[in-house]
Amino acid sequence: MKHIGSTRAVRIFLLLCILYVLLITWLWQAGSLDTAMPEGSASRQLFDTEVVTLLDRRCSNCHGVSVEEYDQLEADPASRLLLRWPVDTTGRISSPEFRKVAYERARTTRTEGGNKLVPIDVGNPALASKLLLAPLSETYAGMSMVHPVTFTSPQDSDFSLLKEWVQAEIDSQPAPTRIPASPPEHFFVEQVTPVLERKGCLGSNCHGLGVFNDLKLHPGVPVLEGRFTADMHHQNRLSMLGRGNAQVNMVHLSGDIEQSRQLLKNIPISQGGILHKGGNNFFSKGDPDYELLLRWLELEKEEASERANAALGEERGIVFVRRPRNLPQRYFEDEDFLPGGDLIWLQAGEEINLTAALHPDGPADIRTPDVSYDARQVVFAMRRNEEEPLNIWEVELDTREVRQLTFSADPAIHFQDPQYIPDHTDSSGEQLNEMALVMVSNVSGEWAASSPEGILGEAEGGNRKTILDTELTARAGTYDGRVIRIVRGTNRGQTRKISRQERGKITVDAAFKKPCDATTHYVIEAVPRLAPSYDLYRINLAAKGVEQETYEESLSRLTFGLGQVRRPSMRSSGEIMFTTLRTGWQSDRPFYNGAVFRTFFNGSNFHTHYGNRSVVPVLSDNNELPNGLEVRVGRDADSYWGGALLVADHQFGPTIDPANPTDDLDHPFANGMPEHGMHRFFRGWVSLDNDVTTHGISRGGAYRDPYPAPDGTILVAYAPGPVDLSDPEQAPDFDIIRLSANPSLQSADGLTGGSLQRERVTGNKQSSELWPRPVVVREKQRLKKSPKWATDLFGKPGTEKGLPGYGEGTPAQLVVFDMVLLDVFFEQNVPTGERRLMDGACTDCGADYSIDNQISYARVIGAQPLAAGEAGPPKRYVIAEVPLEKDGSFQVVIPSLVNFDIQSLNAERMALRSPNRWLYTMPGEKHTLSIARMLYTQTCAGCHGTLSGKHTNTFGRPDAITSASKTMAVWDDKEHTTLPPVNYDVAAKKYRTAPFSVGFEEDIKPVLARRCISCHSGTQAEAGLNLAAGNAFTQLRKQVDYRQALAIRSPLLETLLGRELQAPEPLASDPSHLHENLLPPEELQQVIRWVDLGVPQIRVKF
Structure with a gap:
């Protein structure tokens, strides 16, 4: 019986095994498919x-x-x-x-x-x-x-x-249920699509699916009856509206629909059009096709108003701030108490003071209002006395009820520049009352530079003792006695002292070797000022009665910069734009760059939007117009009163400026249209008033606080000239004026601004009227981009303070698809000249690049911000240092909420270049940079110019198979699997090589003691370099390029390696002064890293 039972058990076991195998086979065959x-x-x-x-x-x-x-x-x-x-x-x-x-x-x-x-x-x-x-x-x-x-x-x-x-x-499958086409969609299909086909808009080089611009339309299928499906029509309609992924709005439904980009891009400039790279002669106003598009937009506006349950475009006047004229305020130094202001609502000719009752004990400091989407509330920053900080308040227009929304109690911690943004939980994007709030604050306690290390200029000419520069508009004597150095062109490297500075002219104390000419770029020394650093923050918009609880529970920091952040605004793509300041040294000259950056609603995907290395030092108060152009003010660090009024088209990409001392061009517009590598060149921005300057004495006056009105005009504060922008005693009289295009904001050739009509809206001689904002019902911006998460590494995101994301401490993934391609834009990003890809042979002549100039590695460096009382550059350290794959790609894990930059390295791991842009990542973010090289022509050349520098090479289609492949850093083609970051153990959730720092005291001084002091000490030290004294750090720093933090440009490294690199002066020919093989490789690497990190005296403390 025992034997029989055992046999039966074996048979049952075998049967179960067979059934299990069959089940597994069936599951494998079926996979996850249930249809x-x-x-x-x-x-x-x-x-x-x-x-x-x-x-x-x-x-x-x-x-x-x-x-x-x-x-x-x-x-x-x-x-x-x-x-x-x-x-x-x-x-x-x-x-x-x-x-x-x-x-x-x-x-x-x-x-x-x-x-x-x-x-x-x-x-x-x-x-x-x-x-x-x-x-x-x-x-x-x-x-x-x-x-x-x-x-x-x-x-x-x-x-x-x-x-x-x-x-x-x-x-064999049931047909899906279709929602009947709405009236505007039906009209689009029947009337608008034939216009697009007839006008050639669907072509592959115009607005087909593969183009680089925002408007991508499905061209239809020739073999298909009717060419289009209902789904294709629907997607094309959304794209034409600007509701596709990452698109800016193509139509304006919150006011005058004839200000829509879709219309103005296609009519002549003489009729009020805006520049279109495809040409401006597709319609004329009044043409049947124009009228068809206009009728379609009328239907779209009707539908949008119905869905929002609001009368889009309904106006209820304007709000603005009135305050005394004599309140100077620099853009990045704006913490002084500036009393005497009030928020005024101007409606139907009547002024209503909305804030007078809020400060009965004395005058208040009131700033930067913003109006809600439904035109029912206004937020503003207010400070009632010097003992309290700026906080954010909100007033209900109809009831005049006021409430406080932020609750800083520290008089040194401020919240200002409030901006309503869409609540990300409103999936429809149509509920106008579902909002959140962003603002800037210095609650972090960090400090940053607020002014430059030098004043750059580009000469038109001169002689051996004078420099002529028409852009030099500072009052006479401003720079007398300062040191001036020539950084490019004739007399490069020579230093003199300014004996006399006048408008347009500099006279130096001793003659240069040669007469200065139009190639001469110079820098005047300056001592940078420091100020509390502001970043972008977000809070939920509280229900009544729970304002402080909501503030405390939802306050989230969105940016983590080394500089300054000011004046957030919303882009119609759903991104937040703001001015971000970057300072440092690059290309042998200091840069001071208040460019426009943008980020997603949760702070991720922080990128430059416009103005990197612009000739205009600060681009402030950037706002998108109804036609998709952007209006902003150009100013410098010393301006108390604003500056020039500029208009820009982001789609024109990085631009060529007429006289930009930060680039390597010499007056490129001197002979008309500059050389460029684009299919068609238009300037990225133009001034709307050539009599007004960004700095110095502006003979035409000053602009500040521009904002778009729903009818396409620009509301702006303007003071007549002349105004010395850098003189705090000027007290100019700012009034609110309305600027109208007459007929267009741009000239037909794209090189200058158009003509304007002016209308005074409000103002008086005793006060200044600032920050005008129309009270108008308007659409919310749709959040068209989704954050990118490194889910393969960190799993799916959760929720942090109401926002999607990961917990603090979660690192981030950095993927660079082609470091070699990215490197060519680090220092000079203007769309002209050949881009030299430094990974082998010259693409022009075929000669091999020197191994010292070829890119072999990448180094990701981090930086800690300055604390109060600290000065100098940020404290840098190494996050990761990795070899590049053959295709130029790499990926690493980096700490989140930390400033990082990237250096391209040669085989000796010496830095060749870095962009000095200082980005950051949110916890769990997947941050990507660059693009696979074979996709550049199709995807990037339309804005950034061709790699060859020849504008005839801007069109092309990528190879389908190659372009679809994954970069070598993220994909194992042999094993068909994704690769983990080289510096991170995914299973153990820890770095393989942790971030580290190099300091003179801890790392370099011991090397000097072991290898150098025997020769370099005492009064008879070799080459006069005494490294034994207490000033060894100062002595050694003189031998390196510490400002640009580049070992390859340092005489010290040429000496240690025994060969010429990129130091300005030739290497000594005396063999006794060469030190080749003096240091073992690991010590040489420490010296290289120390220089590439900016020669820190001590290690960074983590």
Whole structure:
């Protein structure tokens, strides 16, 4: 009995094993697919009997992979959207299991990470399915897909078979329910689409799906009856409205619809148009096609108003701040108590003081109002006396009820520059009362520079003792006695003292070696000022009665910069824009760059928006106009009173300035249109009033606080000239004026501003009227971009203070797709000249670059901000140092909420260049930079110019197979799996090499004691370099380029390596002064890193 029971148990066990194997096999065959057709269905039988043979013959050589590779691809989230199926060793779909998988992969929609693979579109005719369009010649499929041509004609018998099967699949499934087209969508399909086709707007180099600009339209499918499906029409309509991913608005529905970008880009400048790289002669006002588009926009506005339950564009006057004229205020030094202001509501000719009752004990400091989307509330910053800080307050316009929204009690900790933003939880984007609030604050306690280390200039000419510069408008004597150094061109490297400075002219104390000319760029020494550092913060907009609790629970820091942040505004793409200050040294000269940056609603994806290395030191108060252009004020660090009024088109990309001393061009507009590498060149920005300057004495007066009105005009505070912008005693009289284009804000050639009409709105001689804001019901900006998370490393994000994200302490992922390509834009980003990719041979002459100049490594450096009382550059340290892959890519994990920059390194790991932009990441963020090189022409050249510098090379399509491949830093092509960052152990959740610092006292001084002091000490020290004394740090610092933090430009490293690098002076030829092989490699690396980190005296404390 015991033996029989044992045999039965074995049989049961074996049966269970067989059942288990069968179950596992079935699960593998089915995968995660739950929409399989019965194996006896007609479509399945057609697939098994005929389509499989077709796939083996025409497709499996690319889409078929081994079972092992298929399993690896399925296990990797980044690869699940690739259309692949398993094949045997002969490349055939030979087994029932393989056919099952191929069948499901060819028919089933997959979603991964917000992206979709839809082989068969069951809601449309068969010829709309990507499974048919991708392999079909673009003659019939159009250029909506990039794929090698498999079928040259729809008459191909194999294509006909595949189409038959796709139609069978569509017929076997219930048709999806469609929402009837709305009146504006129906009008778009019937009336607008024919206009777009007739005018050539859908072309591949205009607004097809592969273009670099914001407006991407589906060109339709030539082989498809009617060319378009309902889904294509719907997506095209959304794109034309500007509601596609990352788009700015293309239409203006919150006011005069004729100010819409879609209209103005296509009519002549003489009729009020704005510059269009495709030309401005598609319509004229009053043309039938123009009237059709106008009627479509009327319908869109009606629908948008109905959905928002508000009368979009309804105006209720303006609000502004009135305060005394004699209150000087620098842009980045704005903490002084400036009493005497009030918030005024001007409606129908009547003024209502909204804040008089809030400060009964004396005059208050009131600033920077903003109006809510529904035009019912106004937020502003207020400080009632010197003993309290600036806080954010809100007033209800209809009831005059006021409430406090931020609650700093420290008189040195301020909140100012409030801005309403959309609440990210409003998925529709249409509920006007669902808002949050951002503002700037110095609550971090950090400090930063507020003025430059030098005043840059570009001469027009001169002689051996004078420099002539028409842009030098400072009052006479401002720079007398200061040191001036020539940083580029004739007399480069020579230093003199200014004996007399006048408007447009500098006289020096001793003659230069040669007469100064139009190549001479100079810098006048200056001592930088420091001020409390402001960053961007966010709070939820509280319900009444819980304001302080909401403030304390929801206050979130959104930016983590080394500089200053001011004046946030919303871009219609859903991003927050603001001025961010960056300072430092680059290309042998100091830079002071208050550029416009942007970020997502949660602070992630922090990037330059406009103005990097601009000739204008500070771009302030940037706001998007109804037509998509941006208006801003250009000023310098010393201006108390504003500056020039500028208008810009972000889509024109980095621009060429007429006389920019930060670039390597010499008066590029001197002979008309400059040399450029773009298909068509327009200046990125122009001044709207050439009599007003950004600095010095402005003969035409000053502008400040511009803001768009719903009718397309610009409300701005203006004071007539002359005004010495740097004189705090000037007290100019600012009034609110309205500027109207007459006819356009731009000239037809794109090189200057247009004509303007002026209308005074309000003002008086006793006070200044500032910060005008229209009280108008307006659409909310839709949040069109989603944060990018490193989910492969850190899992899915949760919620932190109401925002999607990860807990503090979670690091971030940095992926650079092509460091070599990125490097060419680090120092000179103007769209002209050849871009030299420093990874091998010269692309122009074919000669190999010196190994010292080739990029082999990347170093990510971090920096700690200054604390109160500290001065000098930020305290730098090494986050990661990694070799580049052959394609120039790398990826690392970096600490979040930390400033970082990137240095390109040569084989000796000496820094060649860095952008000095100081970015940061949020916890768990996936931050990406650059682009694969083969995609540059298609994706980037339209704004940044061609790599060759020749504007004829701006068009091109990438190779489909190469461009679809992943970079070598993130993808193991052999194993078909993603690669982890080289410096991080994903399983253990820790760095393989932790960030580290190098200091003179801890790291360099011991090297000097071991290797150098025997020769370099005492009164007879070699080369006069005494490293034994207490001033060894100062002595050694003289031998390096510490300002630019570049070992490769330092005489010390040339001496240690025994060869010429990039130091300004030639290396000594005396062999006794060469020190080649003196230091072992590890000590040499420490010296290199120390210089590349800016020669810190002590290590950074983490």
